[in-house]
Amino acid sequence: MIPAAFDYYRPKDLPGVVALLQEHGDDARVMAGGHSLIPMMKLRMADVPHLIDMQDVDGMNGIYVGDTGVRIGAMTTQAELIDSAELADAAPILREAALQIADPQVRYMGTVGGNVANGDPGNDMPGLMQCFDATFTLFGPDGERTVPAREFYEAAYMTAREDDEVLTAVSFPTPAGGYAYEKQKRKIGDYATAAAAVQIVKDGGSCASASIAMTNLSDTPVFSEAAGAALVGTSVDGDAIRAAVAAMLNDIDPVDDNRGPVAFKNHVAGVILTRAIERAWSRA
Amino acid sequence: MSKKMHITLTVNGKEEEFLAEPRELLIYTLRERLNITGPHIGCETSHCGACTVTINGKSVKSCTMFVAQADGADVTTIEGIGGPDELHPLQEAFKEHHGLQCGYCTPGMITRATKLLEENPNPTEEEIRFGMAGNLCRCTGYQNIVKSIQAAAATMNAAKEAAE
Numbered sequence: 416m417i418p419a420a421f422d423y424y425r426p427k428d429l430p431g432v433v434a435l436l437q438e439h440g441d442d443a444r445v446m447a448g449g450h451s452l453i454p455m456m457k458l459r460m461a462d463v464p465h466l467i468d469m470q471d472v473d474g475m476n477g478i479y480v481g482d483t484g485v486r487i488g489a490m491t492t493q494a495e496l497i498d499s500a501e502l503a504d505a506a507p508i509l510r511e512a513a514l515q516i517a518d519p520q521v522r523y524m525g526t527v528g529g530n531v532a533n534g535d536p537g538n539d540m541p542g543l544m545q546c547f548d549a550t551f552t553l554f555g556p557d558g559e560r561t562v563p564a565r566e567f568y569e570a571a572y573m574t575a576r577e578d579d580e581v582l583t584a585v586s587f588p589t590p591a592g593g594y595a596y597e598k599q600k601r602k603i604g605d606y607a608t609a610a611a612a613v614q615i616v617k618d619g620g621s622c623a624s625a626s627i628a629m630t631n632l633s634d635t636p637v638f639s640e641a642a643g644a645a646l647v648g649t650s651v652d653g654d655a656i657r658a659a660v661a662a663m664l665n666d667i668d669p670v671d672d673n674r675g676p677v678a679f680k681n682h683v684a685g686v687i688l689t690r691a692i693e694r695a696w697s698r699a
Numbered sequence: 700m701s702k703k704m705h706i707t708l709t710v711n712g713k714e715e716e717f718l719a720e721p722r723e724l725l726i727y728t729l730r731e732r733l734n735i736t737g738p739h740i741g742c743e744t745s746h747c748g749a750c751t752v753t754i755n756g757k758s759v760k761s762c763t764m765f766v767a768q769a770d771g772a773d774v775t776t777i778e779g780i781g782g783p784d785e786l787h788p789l790q791e792a793f794k795e796h797h798g799l800q801c802g803y804c805t806p807g808m809i810t811r812a813t814k815l816l817e818e819n820p821n822p823t824e825e826e827i828r829f830g831m832a833g834n835l836c837r838c839t840g841y842q843n844i845v846k847s848i849q850a851a852a853a854t855m856n857a858a859k860e861a862a863e
């Protein structure tokens with residue numbers, strides 16, 4: 416499998432990346448870990464005459480855990496996420512999810528920025544970012560701007576990022592309460608048949624707030640506000656969970672593919688969300 | 700064809716310099732250009748791990764890296780881990796515990812396992828299975844691979860203790 420030929424660039428800073436993107440327009444693509452892009456180029460499903468490798472670009476690394484929020488540089492790898500004790504403390508769901516992405520080799524290379532910028536509905540981080548109500552920082556010819564993760568995804572591989580912008584960081588308020596990332600896959604290393612990200616805050620015996628997002632069940636990640644609302648004020652008993660699942664099923668739009676027919680996807684989505692809510696509640 | 704690039708790589712401690720198209724996949728550089736044929740091509744689609752090498756301290760599927768990305772990098776393949784004259788404890792353990800049958804997956808398996816044991820010198824069976832999840836084997840059923848890695852870990856830990 417030999418990809419089409421390309422010119423290769425390895426700029427040292429963000430303005431250098433943006434200048435190349437402006438010069439080559441549609442014909443240029445940035446590469447982070449390359450573990451979504453290279454397979455697509457080998458299959459010749461992505462045509463990239465100008466490839467901009469960002470491995471040497473300064474200022475897109477590092478995990479900052481502050482008093483109220485977390486900021487993760489786009490070039491941070493999944494392996495670095497998993498190894499960060501600070502992050503495991505501040506947002507343990509991220510580690511739980513990252514451990515369910517691909518396999519060790521892929522996690523050494525795959526980055527948070529690549530995972531969220533890619534726009535593949537199968538990627539796991541975009542759903543988590545919906546759950547967190549995260550903000551993405553983009554850097555382009557006019558400098559920096561931010562976009563809420565919940566407004567970033569337009570359709571499969573279509574996002575609010577302009578062609579000449581680089582996603583430099585993801586930020587989110589430190590998540591509160593119990594958490595769970597549940598993922599159903601055909602085998603270890605596979606993308607999700609269905610996955611659910613849940614954060615629940617408990618107050619006394621009842622649910623004070625809940626945030627629920629689903630992965631690979633629509634052409635974008637799905638933040639199901641209604642599913643979260645169905646839990647608020649309840650004791651998260653069977654009835655409340657069934658109501659949350661019903662609300663979630665209204666918000667997703669799975670399609671038939673090699674992971675199964677629509678009825679199966681809906682079934683699995685319900686099972687996975689039920690498990691995620693129960694586990695998050697038990698940790699709340 | 701695009702412009703050729705001047706590439707410098709350190710492979711198994713030896714510096715290599717050559718001109719290559721940036722799109723060349725590292726596995727082809729190793730196998731066909733440098734004649735280092737330990738790393739195998741199984742799937743060529745980033746799934747099987749037969750092409751695993753260590754690049755700057757990370758286990759990487761070399762079918763999923765362009766040679767241009769690896770420019771300046773330090774690469775270790777199975778050839779740099781041990782050979783017939785002096786087997787690495789992992790190689791010895793795979794031989795002893797039937798960690799291989801056809802041997803196709805073995806270079807990738809052992810190369811990955813060196814890194815796993817470096818990060819976690821005392822892995823449980825579950826940790827071994829999880830840490831080796833990027834390497835597929837169609838022969839052994841994995842049981843003896845797990846055993847081999849456990850045995851190598853014990854040998855390596857004993858040697859470390861003896862040295863202290």
Ligand SMILES: Cc1cc2nc3c(=O)[nH]c(=O)nc-3n(C[C@H](O)[C@H](O)[C@H](O)COP(=O)(O)OP(=O)(O)OC[C@H]3O[C@@H](n4cnc5c(N)ncnc54)[C@H](O)[C@@H]3O)c2cc1C
Nearest residue numbers: 447448449450451452517525526528529530532538539582
């Ligand atoms: C065998 C295998 C299994 C996998 N399983 C999973 C899985 O279960 N779950 C999952 O989520 N992922 C999975 N992946 C994908 C993997 O996590 C990718 O690494 C990740 O999706 C992309 O990250 P990357 O850094 O490799 O991005 P790249 O491949 O470098 O880039 C992906 C896309 O994003 C763009 N891009 C990258 N970085 C930026 C940036 N900073 N700003 C703007 N655009 C950018 C690129 O131009 C490209 O279009 C799997 C991959 C493989 C090979």
Ligand code: FES
Nearest residue numbers: 741742743748762
């Ligand atoms: S040949 Fe590279 S992962 Fe299979």
Ligand code: FES
Nearest residue numbers: 800801836837838
């Ligand atoms: S020994 Fe044959 S594939 Fe593993």
